[in-house]
Amino acid sequence: MLEDDIDRLFPQAHISLTEPPAEKEAAVEFLLDLIADNGRVTDREAALNALREREKEATTGVGMGIGIPHAKTSAVEEPSVAFARSDAGIDFDAMDDKPAHLLFMILVPAEGGEEHLQILSALSRALMHEDVRETLLAAEDPETVQNTVREAVN
Numbered sequence: 016m017l018e019d020d021i022d023r024l025f026p027q028a029h030i031s032l033t034e035p036p037a038e039k040e041a042a043v044e045f046l047l048d049l050i051a052d053n054g055r056v057t058d059r060e061a062a063l064n065a066l067r068e069r070e071k072e073a074t075t076g077v078g079m080g081i082g083i084p085h086a087k088t089s090a091v092e093e094p095s096v097a098f099a100r101s102d103a104g105i106d107f108d109a110m111d112d113k114p115a116h117l118l119f120m121i122l123v124p125a126e127g128g129e130e131h132l133q134i135l136s137a138l139s140r141a142l143m144h145e146d147v148r149e150t151l152l153a154a155e156d157p158e159t160v161q162n163t164v165r166e167a168v169n
Contacts, residue, residue: 021165024134028053029097030157035105035118042105043070043084046120049097055122062090062122076107081142082115085135089125094134096121098160100152117142117151141167 028049035045043066047059056062065088069075075084082105097120104114119138123131141147147167154160 021161021168024094025096025098025161025164026053027157027161029095030160031097031099032154032157032160033099034103035099035101037101037103037105039082039105039107042082042099042101042118043067043120046084046097046099046118047122049099050091050095050120050122053095055093055095056090057092058090062086062088065090066120066122074108074110076109076115077139077142078109078111078113079142079148080104080113080116081148082107082109082118083121083135083138084118085121085123085131087123087125087131091122091124094121094123094130096134096138096164098151098164100154117148137168138164 031049035042047062050056051059065086066084069086076082099118101116104116107115121134150163
């Protein structure tokens, strides 16, 4: 579960405070590369295809300035979460038509259905709180982002 192993699931290497590309597809690839560059993706193209397929089913722009692209794929062997923040905001086709500033990516192994839902729901619940979103928007280092998520999901 998310609370139990935030360091494994969401290591600081998966956190970027650099402005991601302004276009949704490029931002998704930017997040994917945070996980891939940490050796967690066995097939980047397969992972990207899984993310694209999921995006076709329904938007991952959840509103309140949040985008959570996610997928189950055999291209990852362990659940992983990545984070990036966009000052400019990225159009994630959110239901409230607001751009996404906080971007989280969740990738779980193809057989990790239950874990995928647990991670997604814990993160979504945490991000409902304005103070959590504000702290993430203001965070000056990956440690602050990681600790904020750790506290918020507990």
